[in-house]
Amino acid sequence: MTAETDVRERVLDAADSLFYSRGFSAVGMDEVRDAAGVSLRRLYSAFPSKESIVLAMLERRHEQWTTELRAVVDSRDDPRARILAVYDYLSAWFADESFRGCGFINAFGELGGVSPAVTSLIRAHKQSFQDEMARLADEAGAPPPLAPQLAILAEGAQTTAAIAGDPLAAGHARAAAEILVDAALA
Amino acid sequence: MTAETDVRERVLDAADSLFYSRGFSAVGMDEVRDAAGVSLRRLYSAFPSKESIVLAMLERRHEQWTTELRAVVDSRDDPRARILAVYDYLSAWFADESFRGCGFINAFGELGGVSPAVTSLIRAHKQSFQDEMARLADEAGAPPPLAPQLAILAEGAQTTAAIAGDPLAAGHARAAAEILVDAALA
């Protein structure tokens, strides 16, 4: 069973990296096989189809993102600092040289119009982020409108950083968040 | 010559609608031909390749977007109202039933990793929007950091409205923009 999960991990690692950097339809299964170092036979015994790999990869990405974000947030105690920590997490992420935007937003552009399964997974991921923001805003005692505003800032920072290639977007979003938080708590 | 431009327009109309709603690789040239009501022969005499259609379509979309946005902004006189008009424009756009996010952000996800020409066109479009925001913020006498913050709000509203399917994102972004503008002008 370990061998089986190992194959799945290797395939998901390779698929995540390739699909994230080049998109889904631009990457063939042969390339995934080569990058994973796995035979096509084993690959298709671990996953029934390419789409199932995409779905599994997005699920794993969602869990990684959620875990990492929570870790950064939980390193702070002050409710205001916990909110702002979200943008610090974004800042560190944007600095990664292989950063090419939010994988879920990218997937939505390519597959959102044709794959309902992928669409609902993307939606769930973004909803979970909004819930997280609502929790943090609530902890700080802020009124309800703050949370969606903070989430919108985070989303905008991601696409701006990706397309303009400007990691400073996280700083701008953080500065705006500070103003909004302070205004909401006043 | 009119016939030639007519063919181009018909093809671009069809391609824009199809590519925007389903993505690029999910739509074949046969489908574009059917929707455009043009023979494949004429289609390929007007455009050398599928990618050239994508590029022409994005350029046209950029001009439409810029023109429409300027019209809404120019319907206001007060500098503060001109800034907020941007989010009113977004609000009206999100209400369109065929809205599926920003076509440029979507294109970036699918083609940004493989087509440099498409990437630089997308970048130019987003840069032009940031420039527009900088002009509006400058008109209002706001300090420099405001403009990127307003732009990030607009980008975030677009992806949030698209993925969550929530048109209210424009309202949240507008409310946040009001707070940021007032804080910057205080």
Place this chain on the structure above:
DNA sequence: CCGACGTGAGAACGCTCGTTCTCGCTTCCC
């Protein structure tokens, strides 16, 4: 030592794609 099984490498399959070519028909100019 042997046969059954599981595996890796990659050929093969069926399909779809972007693009080009064929062919019969229309059109229009002289």
Place this chain on the structure above:
DNA sequence: GGGAAGCGAGAACGAGCGTTCTCACGTCGG
């Protein structure tokens, strides 16, 4: 009226896709 050019419809082509199959080989229980 005749021939050359342009056109639409769709077949054809070559490539690439996701997926499956073949086959030779290694492994291992008996």
